[in-house]
Amino acid sequence: MMAPAQQDEDYAKDRMPRVEIVESHWSDAQKAEFLRRRRARNFLLLAALGGFCLIIYVIAMVKLHEYGQMW
Amino acid sequence: MSDHVSDFLHDAVSAPDLGAEPKDWLALLKPRVVSLVVFTGAIGLVIAPGHINPLLAAIAIFCIALGAGAAGAINMWYDRDIDSIMRRTTTRPIPAGKIKAGGALGFGIVLAVISVLLLAMATNLCAAGVLAFSIFYYAVIYTIWLKRRTPQNIVIGGGAGAFPAVIGWAAVTGHIGLLPMLLFLIVFFWTPPHFWSLSLYASADYEKAGVPMLPVVKGARHTRWNVFIYTLILFPLALSPWFLGLAGRIYGATAFVLGAAFLYFAWGVLRDEQDAKGVSLSKDAPARAAFKFSILYLFLLFAAIAVDRLV
Numbered sequence: 095m096m097a098p099a100q101q102d103e104d105y106a107k108d109r110m111p112r113v114e115i116v117e118s119h120w121s122d123a124q125k126a127e128f129l130r131r132r133r134a135r136n137f138l139l140l141a142a143l144g145g146f147c148l149i150i151y152v153i154a155m156v157k158l159h160e161y162g163q164m165w
Numbered sequence: 166m167s168d169h170v171s172d173f174l175h176d177a178v179s180a181p182d183l184g185a186e187p188k189d190w191l192a193l194l195k196p197r198v199v200s201l202v203v204f205t206g207a208i209g210l211v212i213a214p215g216h217i218n219p220l221l222a223a224i225a226i227f228c229i230a231l232g233a234g235a236a237g238a239i240n241m242w243y244d245r246d247i248d249s250i251m252r253r254t255t256t257r258p259i260p261a262g263k264i265k266a267g268g269a270l271g272f273g274i275v276l277a278v279i280s281v282l283l284l285a286m287a288t289n290l291c292a293a294g295v296l297a298f299s300i301f302y303y304a305v306i307y308t309i310w311l312k313r314r315t316p317q318n319i320v321i322g323g324g325a326g327a328f329p330a331v332i333g334w335a336a337v338t339g340h341i342g343l344l345p346m347l348l349f350l351i352v353f354f355w356t357p358p359h360f361w362s363l364s365l366y367a368s369a370d371y372e373k374a375g376v377p378m379l380p381v382v383k384g385a386r387h388t389r390w391n392v393f394i395y396t397l398i399l400f401p402l403a404l405s406p407w408f409l410g411l412a413g414r415i416y417g418a419t420a421f422v423l424g425a426a427f428l429y430f431a432w433g434v435l436r437d438e439q440d441a442k443g444v445s446l447s448k449d450a451p452a453r454a455a456f457k458f459s460i461l462y463l464f465l466l467f468a469a470i471a472v473d474r475l476v
Contacts, residue, residue, distance in 0.1 A: 124183060
């Protein structure tokens with residue numbers, strides 16, 4: 095059986111290398127701004143996808159209720 | 166190299182790309198243009214005979230807005246070179262360096278596809294087809310093909326803004342009738358006097374960018390005559406829904422008063438104090454007034470036909 099320390103080392107090797115998402119020469123304020131904008135974009139995308147699903151759901155419900163069919 | 170220039174170059178090279186904010190993506194959709202499109206599309210829905218579920222109607226208007234926004238994003242992608250030259254448009258997301266050109270194009274295409282598919286699902290293929298054609302018309306026929314080739318670009322471009330009422334009508338009825346076609350023609354013939362009034366006092370930017378706007382190519386005097394002639398054509402055209410029996414007295418009276426007022430403003434543009442080349446000596450005060458009134462004209466005319474139908 096493999097020793098726990100060896101297991102950790104192997105696991106560490108298999109993991110993806112850590113990716114720097116911000117440039118090293120950026121100031122702290124710039125890094126914070128970058129992360130804030132990325133978070134805002136992600137939330138917007140999430141809202142857009144959620145909205146899209148909601149619209150599809152509403153269309154389906156209304157059409158099935160009123161006409162008994164989608165098309 | 167002066168300090169200013171070297172500072173500028175240093176900033177330009179080392180300025181970090183922090184990514185776009187949601188409002189930059191929103192700006193790609195030309196929200197002000199979309200608001201007019203939403204209004205005319207909603208009027209098309211309201212005046213159409215027949216019934217549509219209010220939720221589906223709201224989704225249809227959303228799709229019309231999304232499609233118009235998508236066409237605007239594709240327009241900004243193609244026009245990024247001239248947008249960076251014209252003062253009015255340098256702050257747009259692409260020339261300002263906030264969004265990459267490819268990103269804007271992809272955004273526009275994805276939204277265009279989504280808007281057409283959703284409209285087809287929510288209403289019918291006729292409405293979705295007209296929406297798809299209107300996006301193609303604005304993005305390809307107007308923006309890519311004709312805008313930089315002919316001084317009549319605005320006349321052709323007017324068609325793009327005229328589609329929403331037809332789409333709204335088609336969303337309810339499933340076909341295109343005579344009344345939405347007349348509304349299409351009204352917006353089509355309204356666009357030249359509206360836009361050329363503006364271009365009389367804002368053509369310097371277009372000249373700098375090499376866009377053949379009418380005042381740049383044919384001169385101010387020729388443009389003034391065109392503003393007046395198109396307004397003259399618009400007058401009976403706006404009355405046509407009434408004398409063809411497709412709209413009532415409220416619309417007829419409103420169209421007559423508004424048409425007469427628009428002719429008065431267009432006459433003012435024609436008779437403005439000018440030099441030998443037709444350039445205004447009054448800082449284009451009549452053209453500015455005509456431009457402002459043209460917006461009010463379209464808003465009230467469309468509101469009148471909706472009121473007429475609902476009363």
